[in-house]
Amino acid sequence: MLKRGFFLFIILCISYSLQAQYFQTGEDPASIKWRQIHTDNFQLIYPQEFEHQAQKMAYTLEKVYEYGAQTMDVLPNKISVLLHTHTIYSNGLVAIAPKRMELYTTPHQEIYPKDWLEQLAVHEFRHVAQVNKVEQNMPELLKLIFGEQVTALAIGAYLPFWFLEGDAVVSETALSNYGRGRLPSFLMEHKAQLVEKGAYSLSKAYNGSYKDFVPNHYKLGYFMVAASRKKYGSGFFEKMVENVGQKPLSINPVNSSLKKSIGMTQKGLYEMVFDSLKNAWQEEDQSVENQYVRKSKKARKYTNYAYNYYTNDGNILSFKTAFDRIPAFIEIDSLGNEKSIHNPGYIYNESVSFTDNKIVWSEKVPDPRWSHSGHSVINIYDYKTKKMFYFRPEHKGFSPHLSVDKRNMVLVEADFQNQFYLSVYEVLTNKLISRFQAPENNYFFTPKWIDAQTVVAVILTEKGKQLVLVNLENKELTQLIGEEFGEIKHPVFANNKVYFISSYAGRNDLYVVDIASKKVSQVYRSRFGVEYPVIGDQKILLSNYTSDGFELIEIPLDSTKWQPISKISKGEYPLAEAMSEQEYGKINFDYPDTFQYESSKYSKVKNILKVHSWAPASIDINSYEFQPGVSLLSQNILGTAQASAGYEWNTSDKEGKWYANYIFKGWYPEFEFEVSTKKRESQYYQIRNQVNEQNEIVRSDTTLEDYSFRETNFFMDMKIPLNLSKGKFNRVLQPEIQYDLTAIKQDKTSPDEFFNGNLQTLSYRFYYHQILRQSYQDLVPNFGFVIDASYRHSPIGDIDAGTISALQIIGYLPGAMRNHGISLYYGYQKRDAAQRNLFSDAIRRPRGWRSLDNDEMITFSADYKLPLVYPDLSLGGIVYLKRVKASLFADFAHQQGLIFENNEAVGSFARNISSYGVELLGDMNWFRFYAPVQLGFRTSYLPELKSTEFSLLLSVDFTSF
Secondary structure, eight states, X not given: OHHHHHHHHHHHHHHHHOTTTSOOOOOOOTTOOEEEEEOSSEEEEEEGGGHHHHHHHHXXXXXXXXXXTGGGTOOOOOEEEEEXXXXXXXXXXXXXXXXXXXXXXXXXXXXXXXXXXXXXXXXHHHHHHHHXXXXXXXXXXXXXXXXXXXXXXXXXXXXXXXXXXXXXXXXXXXXXXXXXXXXXXXXXXXHHHHHHTOOOOHHHHHHOOSSSOOOOHHHHHHHHHHHHHHHHOTTHHHHHHHHHHHOTTSSOHXXXXXHHHHSOOHHHHHHHHXXXXXXXXXHHHTTOOOOOEEOSOOOSSOEEEEXXXXXXXXXXXXXXXXXXXXXXXXXXXTTOOEEEEEOOOOXXXXXXXXXXXXXXXXXXXXXXXXXXOEEEEEEEEETTTTEEEXXXXXXXXXXXXXXXXXXEEEEEEEOTTOOEEEEEEETTTTEEEEEEOOTTOOEEEEEEESSSXXXXXXXXXXXXXXXXXXXXXXXXXXXXXXXXXXXXXXXXEETTEEXXXXXXXXXOEEEEEETTTOOEEEEXXXXXXXXXXXXXXXXXXXXXXXXXXXXXXXXXXXXXXOEEGGGSOOOOOHHHHHHHHHSSOOOXXXXXXXXXXXEEEOOTTTTXXXXXXXXXXXXXXXXXXXXXXXXXXXXXXXXXXXXXXXXEEETTTTXXXXXXXXXXXXXXXXXXXXXXXXXXXXXXXXXXXXXOTTOOEEEEEEEEEEEEEEEEEEEEEEEOOEEOOXXXXXXXXXXEEEEEEEEEEEOXXXXXXXXXXXXXXXXEEEEEEEEEOOXXXXXXXXXXXXXXXXXXXXXXXXXXXXXXXXXXXXXXXXXXXXXXXXXXXXXXXXXXXXXXXXXXXXXXXXXXOOOOOOSEXXXXXXXXXXXXXXXXXXXXXXXXXXXXXEEEEXXXXXXXXXXXETTEEEEEEEEEEEEEEEEEEEEEEETTOSSOEEEEEEEEEEXXXXXEEEEEEEEEOGGGO
16 A cells, blocks of 8 residues: 555656656757758758758658557657757657657767767657557547646656667667667676676666666666567567556556566566676676776776876876766876866767877857757867867867867867868967868768878768778878778877777777778777777776776787787677567668658747647646646747646635746747736624614624635746856856736625735846856755845835845855765845835745744855765665765844734834754655655754754655656
8 A cells, every 4th residue: 555655646746747748958049940841750840951951851750660660569640850950969859748859960979880860760769659659559538638748647657767768779779780789888887787796676777876886777778678579579568568558547557567478577577687697798707808907096986087198207197077076187197196187067978189288178068048059169278287278160069189289170070951071270270271071971080180181080981980091181081991890989090000999899899900001900808898098108098897987907018919800709789689680670771862852931930839738637837736627738849938728726715717828938038928817715804783772882793704806917027048157167147027916806795995906016136156067976066156136126006015125145165075065045135115015035044933024134054965875775666765865054044124013013123043953865766766756854943942843855856857
């Protein structure tokens, strides 16, 4: 009963939130002119300058449609596909309510050997098939009552993320010659964990850990889905998804389906799959013998060293990331001592290089207003002089490399039309010198200078990746090695040879190719995988993967131990090949030269509304709450407009209200409007006098009389949310103005002296924060501040509500130990009114104290937050406890104001109030549900009252979806 009761509580939380489905990824620039293509199964919406690639993408999606849903046994309905071409991110997603696919079209530097748009099409279409499988098996009555949101609720509540993403990774692997199922860097994390540490519990493997590194649900899901399909057949999970659609109100349709088909639950399936993998990998590991010198100290927390370099004085430069600290460039001396050099911002994947004492990297800089826009900034940092130089390339720029004379910079560029270049800029003037584009518009990876005219780079072709030399002066491209080497990355030039990492043998090993003879040899066979080679004086530095992250190792540069490629067995991926054999074939994207779809203008105005869901409940899409009533929900495909309307019943007042809300984000300011009207009932005391014949009062009776009135509210808000983040600081600036109207109209039951009119207020707010990015284990930032100033008054209307001005400042400082943190708060507010002020407090009061009307208040508080333990404790699949943390706090406030009697001031008061205590919280997951829960309590001691207050603390973070 406990499990069932709390499971229903979780479902209720989903109903309250629906955050997994009612979300917006952001907005594209308002200046974009949109076009659309309609095919039989897709509607593509894209910027007009992307016409050529959109035509190709339309054909790609239709080709995927023929293959991508076969093993799910479903024919998906037509779906809208929105292409984000200006964004600085590379991603894809399928959302529900409204149902759509969103693709971020710019490829990143870590994509596997397949065209980026083809990768997106195969992976995301599999999600479309999953959604349609649930939707088409859903009872028609539920779809009639709830619209699209009932499918969203069933998927979010029941289908685990390991299945959703693992099934899509299996699809991308099975339907091509590559896919992440044939990518050693994708597979090695579980391999290292199982060999060195063994299998974790299912709760830990699915929900993660703050103590140990846990591979994500894409990787967990690939092994779960692929191994299960190999053992039980391609249609194994199709029946499970069908069951979720058919029984959306059952307790656990996934486990019931698994029990019925194979006699075990998710837990049993997980243990079977990973026990088998563990045995196979441990046996394979016995044949691996590695000799090396570790150059980094043994890490206490999961740590990675990447983008390595030997300095002129023999030290090592590296980029270090860890659970317990923010990313930093570091220097390691000959004794292994580390020194932090610089904390960068958000670096593009594979976009760091070194030349002499210069560190060069490409950073993401978001657009101040538009989430789906931004640019790249190339940073050049001299770690000796501590001087920084920036320049901005014309297009999105990745993987920069400074020439030996430090005058020129080569980098990969991608424009808004997905045209790809190797570009050379003069560093001092930021002037473009030359730009090279491959004949087939091939995408480039990690270019490195060989001499003043030539770079070595990796290039992506239709068949896979090649290692090439590019003469930027003569515009000539020469192949060094071909696609048979699989995943190729991290080329390094030394002594007329190019060293590189390849997946040729089924692991990421180090190889070398002689430029003159093109002879290839294996330099180093890894245990789990190596990356980021650096060639020194008779030594090679590598990042070597372990279950605790990438460590730094050194091996001798000894060509006598190299193995010619003819003696290296080519790696095999039996699980991936088994998946391919279950499909109807691998997709051949044979693009026709002359084929053209008809395209047309996509009108933002005509498509401003898209009603997707309705419900026999009133759902607030802003606070994700619901009440009894009815509601209608709309959100347009571009994500710039949300609307809701309905009727809400208030169980306390036993009255209802009609409401309508509209949010528009398509212009530089954001606007929100809301109007509601409701009938309200109340009571008042009426004295009734009984008189005699002489008109003398002989009896007085006090009776409680009912009355009603009509209340209409109108709300309008305008704000400009600006993202000013750059470097290691996240910065947000948001000015805001708000208008509120409350109009009261009495009816014939109302007494004459009761108010009949309106209250109108204007509010102004200025918000700014600058906060240092946090590490994975940090509870609060190590540095930062928040400023929040506001003013509210009622210059018009029938009521003078007075004014209230407020200022709040929050500061963050590091604690005594790593991942401890201090939070300081200051608040000041002042009210001004001829009579009692109608505005509630705008700042915090000491914890444990109730509100008291005041004219002026000043508040100070301090919190010391610290983690206590990382138990990773699973209790029977009911609750999984990841972290226990505490906060020691002290609050103080000074208040002063007037004492009122019958709305007349009869005196004044001044008082000091305070509280101190502790908050104890656990970070946990219930029933392996993906959204993390914070549950705990607060104990507050109030010295002035000599009393202790206890409070239950509970929150559910649905932003993790």
